[in-house]
Amino acid sequence: MTVKIGLLGFGTVASGVPFLLRENAEKIKQAAQDDIEIAKVLVRDEAEKSRLLAEGHVYNFVTDIDEIILDEEIAIVVELMGRIEPAKTFITRALQAKKHVVTANKDLLAVHGSELRTIAKENGVALYYEAAVAGGIPILRTLANSFASDKITRIMGVLNGTSNFMMTKMVDEGWTYEKALKTAQELGYAESDPTNDVEGIDAAYKAVILSQFAFGMTIDFEHVHHKGISGITPEDVAVAQELGYVIKLVGDIQETPSGISAEVSPTFLPKAHPLASVNGVMNAVFVESIGIGESMFYGPGAGQKPTAASVTADIIRIVRRLKDNTIGKDFNEFSRPLQLATAEDVRSDYYFSILTPDVQGKMLRLAEIFNAQAISFKQILQRPTDEKEARLVIVTHSMSKTQLEHVTKQLEESQEFQVSNIFKVLGD
Amino acid sequence: MTVKIGLLGFGTVASGVPFLLRENAEKIKQAAQDDIEIAKVLVRDEAEKSRLLAEGHVYNFVTDIDEIILDEEIAIVVELMGRIEPAKTFITRALQAKKHVVTANKDLLAVHGSELRTIAKENGVALYYEAAVAGGIPILRTLANSFASDKITRIMGVLNGTSNFMMTKMVDEGWTYEKALKTAQELGYAESDPTNDVEGIDAAYKAVILSQFAFGMTIDFEHVHHKGISGITPEDVAVAQELGYVIKLVGDIQETPSGISAEVSPTFLPKAHPLASVNGVMNAVFVESIGIGESMFYGPGAGQKPTAASVTADIIRIVRRLKDNTIGKDFNEFSRPLQLATAEDVRSDYYFSILTPDVQGKMLRLAEIFNAQAISFKQILQRPTDEKEARLVIVTHSMSKTQLEHVTKQLEESQEFQVSNIFKVLGD
Known part of the structure; x- marks a missing residue:
């Protein structure tokens, strides 16, 4: 059988998916046990369609979302447009049309995740988003499966590649914040408005999603205290080094006796701590738990192929579950009522x-x-x-x-x- | 429903399993969706049984394997005795009696894995062994699931905690091999006969298992070239540091145009390489792939609770698959004919x-x-x-x-x- 996919968006990451489906066809077939075909690709308008066709892309490009939603042959919708709208509307409609959805959209999931998961559940379809946290690092599925046996007490992460690149330059080369930002922008790591990356907002979105998988609690984005790296001075960096620390922007979620606390803030890490050696645009998630103790998961936090690898792993999982007739389970099944830590306990x-x-x-x-x-x-x-x-x-x-x-x-x-x-x- | 378990052996790791089942009961119940009960525990003899009962352990201790094999209520056998025999016979009999098996026995799996996997398949039961490689690091399930989309080109690992503890002391403190070994033995990290750890044999066993998950190829233990750390001199360590390297015992499996090569050997790692900061008894597996690029999975390689966390995750997976009626699939489904690399390609x-x-x-x-x-x-x-x-x-x-x-x-x-x-x- 062939499982048909509708791709929403054809930017950098989206074009990485066909790369993996082609270059890794033999292994993917063994894992999925059915063929996977990109049947339609939604693009913005006729101009983009013409440009992509002229560039030699041979997909069936469409400009109307209905061409995908109403196509009963399409079983999986892969959303890689980013931002809240129209992604939210498109995903909602896809789920309501009983299509399984894969997305890498962390902003959307952090803010409207509960609503979308409810719609998926009501319609008995899958909503997977491994790529939404730490791009290429398979952290969410690992937390859902391998940590099922273990009780996590704290999870810390270098979750934003842009700010980590900047901090690495500020620490290793003594650059100022301003110079690091300018270079990050020149290299295409930072956008012209870098607020989301440098003020810890992007990392806070990821902390929201991590808290669900690690602690079974859906914390609101507003409850993730976030503080960015823009106020860090060369003096802070130099003193940190002198005292044996490395400063990084760290997302930190922990469970205290009264509940969980989540925050993103510049943090002094002892030089021997595994997170202290996570440099450049790389990300890492460090887990403390009663069973394993200390573990860390390291890899690229963004980029075409890493993100496509996570998206494609989600697609394979859905195709296989369709085959095994076990589709429709929550991506994360661990769920407890939210309890926020009191200030005394943090x-x-x-x-x-x-x-x-x-x-x-x-x-x-x-x-x-x-x-x-x-x-x-x-x-x-x-x-x-x-x-x-x-x-x-x-x-x-x-x-x-x-x-x-x-x-x-x-x-x-x-x-x-x-x-x-x-x-x-x-x-x- | 309650799923009943027969535990073979009640050493350090085995007693970590009830610890997790008790301390993490709520989360485990959500993941497994059925209750898990340790119904019987096989111990060596009446003397051990009396000792354990006197120590206050309240399990149903038995001394005859038939009490577990012939008990139709026991669905899962968890083997934590170690060594080849009688573990091999007991596991074989359990599989033939249609019981699912979880084991952490890397020696057994590296040498007789194919045979045991065939018996499991013939009997439609599961054989899981996450704890067999890098103890607490959930690397096997991650390779089987999350790397299904990705083509791995090389996998390198610090896979033996004892030798890594020794190398860390030799590098950081300038200790001789002899002093490091003596201390490792005093701390209980190394056995009185340390051959398996220091000569790379233990790491080579793990490389055999990793090669199946990462490359779909079952390489014979004999084809894993291994060289240990006993010949490393303080001069080698000092020169390595001077040239910008750290020496570690590294397992290295890579795919070349002619096939795969696997070896375990002391390796000069550039100081900035993520594996170079893996110190003490910690383990790590570093993966190079066409999608994610570079990723690393870090954690304790042994120990009671880490190993128990991996074993318990396997148990939960089986209980859940029994519930979902999807039991009996291979732990690793990626399989290709073995092709060994020629010496020219390595x-x-x-x-x-x-x-x-x-x-x-x-x-x-x-x-x-x-x-x-x-x-x-x-x-x-x-x-x-x-x-x-x-x-x-x-x-x-x-x-x-x-x-x-x-x-x-x-x-x-x-x-x-x-x-x-x-x-x-x-x-x-």
Whole structure:
């Protein structure tokens, strides 16, 4: 039998799918046990269609979504257009027409995932999205299958290739944020408006999806606290290195006694931590669990072929399940009611970079502020910045978000201290 | 419904399985959709049974395998005894009695895997062994499922925790092989006879299993060339570091135009390579493929809970497949006829450490030997060892196994040169 696919969009990633279907035909046939055919490809308009045909692409290009939705021979719709609309409408219509859907659209899944999964369930069809988190890394299926036996306590990830490329340059080459961004844009890693990548929004979308697979909880995007890399200075990077750390933008989801917390923030990672060596545009997901202990899954977070590999693995899974008559199960079956952690339960070490006039007694008064919140210091460093100012760097022992709020407020209210930066520090 | 399990052996790993079934009951129930009960546990003799009962273990301990094989209520047999016999006989009998089998026994699978898989197939039952390679890392299921879309070209792994612990100490602390071995034995990482771990035999077993999942080819253990770490000197370690490498024992399976080659050998890894940061008893599998490109899967290679997590994931999979009525498929369905690579097609850079009398013209004559085989140098280093000898270190550009054999023979036949060590070097 041949299973027919309708492809929505024919950008970079989409053209990687036929590459794999062709170059890996023998193995894919063994896994899927049926042939897979790209029957129709939806493109934006007649102009794009003409251009693609002129370029030598031999697909059956269509410009009307109905040509795919109403085609009863098409069993699987693969959405690779990105953004919320019209992807959401097209996917909804495909699911309602009892077509299985594969998508790599993390924005859509992070914001409207629950709604789409419900529609898929009601219609007894599959909705798979392995490529939505960490592109080429097969993390979602691994969490769903191999971690079924294991209880995950924390999941941390370098989830955005653009910001990780920038941080790698800032750490290894001492580049400023501005230079790193400019280079990332020149290389095509960053868009002209880089907000989603550098402010941790893209990584927060992925954290939403990871929290479902790792903790069985559907956290709202709004509940993922996110802070980006734009405020990181060369001084922060240099001090981190001096103290034995590497700064990276890390997504961090953990389960505490009161519930789960999820955040994306620049984090000081000890140099020996496996995530600290994840460089350039590569991504990695680090898992802590009661069974395996510590494990890490590393690979490219984006790109044509890596993303196409994940999309094609989803397609193969659907084709095989159609053959085995086991289609329609949730991609992730682990589900518990959402419980968010209280601020008291979310604990971490923190780095404070504080500017202060270089006068006698400043360290005493700073120590008083931290001491009043029962926060103790792990590392202290003082540097003169010019003739009149000093930079005080403090790495604390573990403190709660509540303590962090209090001490930050105290520092901000003081006349004497100016908070330059506060970052999370991963303890040893 | 409750699915009943017969456990063969109650050593360290075996007791990790009930730990996970208990501590992760809610999630496991969602994934398996039926209850799982350890109905009987086979122990060696009455003495062991009495000891375990006295220790407070409340299982139904039996000493006769027939109590499990002939018990029609037991659906799954979990073998955690290790070694070839009686494990092989027990597993064979369990499969023939239409019981599904989960095992972590890599020695058995590497040597008798084909035979056991055939028996499982004939009886329509499952034979799963995720824990057999890299303990806690879910690499086999990931290769079988997520890499179905992707064509793997090379797979490299740090596959033996004992030897990696030793190499980490030899590299980071400058320890001799002897000191590293003694410490590994004191810590319980190495057995009193460490041959399997330090000579690459254990890693070669794992390479056999990996080659089936990654390349669809069942290579014989005898065809996995293996060389251990016992010959590595502190000089080799120091020179490696000076040249920008870390030495590790690496299993390496690759597909060449003529077929696949598999070997386990001490390998110079560039410091920035992801495998180079895999330290201590941790394992990792690094995959090169046409779709994803480069990916790595990192975690503990052994230990009670990690191994139990993989074993329990296999159990859950079987219980769920019984529920879904899809049981009996091969763990790995990718299969092609075995083709072994010719020596001409297996290429690598190599490190040569050569001792020679410190006399004029030696470098010229050495260069002549390599030049006669059309091998060119990438890096050269000369060190005096004492008043009369010099150590010449050469890192070559890519050469074939045929060239390697010829040049080694020439060096061994010369009066002048004494080959101290030859190791593989992973190119950048």
